[in-house]
Amino acid sequence: MNQYVIIVAGGSGSRMNSDVPKQYMEANRLPIIVHTIKRFFEYDKNVHVICCVHANYSDYAEGLMQKYFPYAKIKIVLGGETRFHSVKNGLAVIKDDNSLVAIHDAARPLVSKETIKRCFVSAQENNSGVPVIKVSESIRSVDGKKSIAINRDNYRIVQTPQCFKTDVLQKAFEVEYKNSFTDDATVFENAGHVVNLVEGNIENIKITLPSDILIAEALLKK
Amino acid sequence: MNQYVIIVAGGSGSRMNSDVPKQYMEANRLPIIVHTIKRFFEYDKNVHVICCVHANYSDYAEGLMQKYFPYAKIKIVLGGETRFHSVKNGLAVIKDDNSLVAIHDAARPLVSKETIKRCFVSAQENNSGVPVIKVSESIRSVDGKKSIAINRDNYRIVQTPQCFKTDVLQKAFEVEYKNSFTDDATVFENAGHVVNLVEGNIENIKITLPSDILIAEALLKK
Numbered sequence: 001m002n003q004y005v006i007i008v009a010g011g012s013g014s015r016m017n018s019d020v021p022k023q024y025m026e027a028n029r030l031p032i033i034v035h036t037i038k039r040f041f042e043y044d045k046n047v048h049v050i051c052c053v054h055a056n057y058s059d060y061a062e063g064l065m066q067k068y069f070p071y072a073k074i075k076i077v078l079g080g081e082t083r084f085h086s087v088k089n090g091l092a093v094i095k096d097d098n099s100l101v102a103i104h105d106a107a108r109p110l111v112s113k114e115t116i117k118r119c120f121v122s123a124q125e126n127n128s129g130v131p132v133i134k135v136s137e138s139i140r141s142v143d144g145k146k147s148i149a150i151n152r153d154n155y156r157i158v159q160t161p162q163c164f165k166t167d168v169l170q171k172a173f174e175v176e177y178k179n180s181f182t183d184d185a186t187v188f189e190n191a192g193h194v195v196n197l198v199e200g201n202i203e204n205i206k207i208t209l210p211s212d213i214l215i216a217e218a219l220l221k222k
Numbered sequence: 223m224n225q226y227v228i229i230v231a232g233g234s235g236s237r238m239n240s241d242v243p244k245q246y247m248e249a250n251r252l253p254i255i256v257h258t259i260k261r262f263f264e265y266d267k268n269v270h271v272i273c274c275v276h277a278n279y280s281d282y283a284e285g286l287m288q289k290y291f292p293y294a295k296i297k298i299v300l301g302g303e304t305r306f307h308s309v310k311n312g313l314a315v316i317k318d319d320n321s322l323v324a325i326h327d328a329a330r331p332l333v334s335k336e337t338i339k340r341c342f343v344s345a346q347e348n349n350s351g352v353p354v355i356k357v358s359e360s361i362r363s364v365d366g367k368k369s370i371a372i373n374r375d376n377y378r379i380v381q382t383p384q385c386f387k388t389d390v391l392q393k394a395f396e397v398e399y400k401n402s403f404t405d406d407a408t409v410f411e412n413a414g415h416v417v418n419l420v421e422g423n424i425e426n427i428k429i430t431l432p433s434d435i436l437i438a439e440a441l442l443k444k
Contacts, residue, residue, distance in 0.1 A: 214441060222433065
């Protein structure tokens with residue numbers, strides 16, 4: 001089965017107090033999105049990469065791909081208004097019914113090969129594979145000024161890549177956008193399917209704040 | 223009002239694959255517990271520090287305190303079977319009814335002065351101040367193999383220092399230990415009090431895994 005990965009890089013970087021979206025910022029002298037794509041090629045050099053990028057950055061992203069992956073066939077696709085719309089645009093270019101697709105945040109350069117593998121294997125066997133990790137700190141549920149301690153063992157933090165059978169996911173995306181679509185698993189679930197969870201890796205953080213770049217640099221050096 | 227801080231360092235380091243408990247490991251050439259205590263003295267040099275340590279490390283901890291804080295009066299107290307018992311031992315040495323006490327993990331060297339202040343101010347005004355941060359990633363609640371997406375806006379991650387009026391917390395600790403006592407807020411709550419949440423700081427991570435040391439080093443250098 002062919003394997004595709006849609007790298008979601010549609011963000012505009014507003015949370016980083018920076019003109020450059022976070023996925024294009026450098027960690028250890030390499031743009032974060034380049035680290036991220038390298039992880040997938042390290043997992044399997046035949047994986048098909050599709051990058052969903054903001055229109056303002058499509059030339060820039062194209063240039064990066066030519067510089068760092070000159071021999072790879074990486075498709076650049078324009079992102080949409082939300083993550084849902086970006087992924088939908090990415091899915092539209094896959095004309096391969098018998099395949100698997102991973103949806104991955106460009107700003108998660110620390111995903112392990114093992115996590116990627118677990119997600120694809122689960123997608124092949126169960127239609128979906130979504131990586132999660134345990135919650136390592138105490139959590140409370142809040143309601144206005146009130147809050148109560150809850151049992152963290154009953155919760156998981158969700159990561160990417162979220163992997164699916166391509167045709168099943170494409171069908172699930174043939175719906176109107178809802179605010180509850182916070183990731184791809186929620187769209188898949190909305191179509192009546194059961195999400196299969198697999199183990200993620202704890203280093204697989206999403207770079208959101210400036211301090212996350214420092215953290216990523218430290219972990220990438222390891 | 224006098225301010226006390228109980229530094230909880232009773233752990234034995236079993237999760238770090240190390241003979242040395244995590245709070246004694248070094249980050250940027252200084253033991254983590256020393257970074258942690260420095261943060262409280264930077265907040266207020268008159269704060270009274272009580273360290274709850276494992277019996278095997280009491281001499282070692284005593285030596286560290288003499289080396290790094292030669293002029294400070296830091297009390298070393300033996301830790302107990304669980305965090306609850308350690309904190310109870312720490313609370314027992316405070317003979318000062320009109321005071322505030324912060325309970326802080328030795329393995330959180332990145333707490334900010336602002337977080338410490340918010341916690342103490344809240345404890346003075348509302349009997350308690352517990353620092354929390356928003357959940358930045360998607361979360362799911364799990365029940366066996368089933369899971370559902372939940373709205374992360376309704377949850378908070380709990381940090382330390384957890385601050386309280388000393389006499390109120392001492393009373394709350396006069397109970398039998400329960401498994402649900404995962405932190406000090408849950409003990410306080412068990413006594414019928416309402417926990418007041420304040421904003422923590424996002425860098426205030428708890429060092430649990432070896433990779434957390436690298437993260438802490440990067441953030442401490444900032």
